[in-house]
Amino acid sequence: MESRISIISLGVKDLEKSYRFYKEGLSFPTQGKLEDGIIFFQTSGTRLALYPLDKLAEDVSPQINEDRSGFPGFTLAHNTRTKEGVDRVLQLAEKAGGKIVKPAQMVFWGGYSGYFTDPDGYYWEVAWAEFWEFNEDGSLVV
Numbered sequence: 001m002e003s004r005i006s007i008i009s010l011g012v013k014d015l016e017k018s019y020r021f022y023k024e025g026l027s028f029p030t031q032g033k034l035e036d037g038i039i040f041f042q043t044s045g046t047r048l049a050l051y052p053l054d055k056l057a058e059d060v061s062p063q064i065n066e067d068r069s070g071f072p073g074f075t076l077a078h079n080t081r082t083k084e085g086v087d088r089v090l091q092l093a094e095k096a097g098g099k100i101v102k103p104a105q106m107v108f109w110g111g112y113s114g115y116f117t118d119p120d121g122y123y124w125e126v127a128w129a130e131f132w133e134f135n136e137d138g139s140l141v142v
Helices: 015-025 053-060 083-095
Strands: 007-012 039-042 047-052 074-079 099-106 112-117 123-128
Touching: 007 015, 007 053, 015 039, 015 047, 047 053, 053 074, 053 123, 083 099, 083 112, 083 123
Parallel strands: 007 047, 074 123
Antiparallel strands: 007 074, 039 047, 099 112, 112 123
């Protein structure tokens, strides 16, 4: 596994309000639009994503309660260069003591992803999509 965090996704209650906060209030650069349903901000190295809280919780696991019991409202993401890389990283995480909470599978947005939790229960998404590009330093082009 390459040692990088590609995306930190924040589950937000009001996508438009949060979008305006980061874009207009803090001047975070983005090409994203509200109608995309998810907003990626271009920060140095790691990308920041805003995604509706209920949809993010559902993506991790349909068993997560709406009150976020056991779900902190954010995820860390590691994007791989190959589809097979997703499976390798999930296996590595499990062998290291992590818990697979969603096995890798094809997902609605056209990629392949799965989730694990680290020993403290923080959620990591491991994902690949054929349309992603990476910079030389391994950061995701969004």
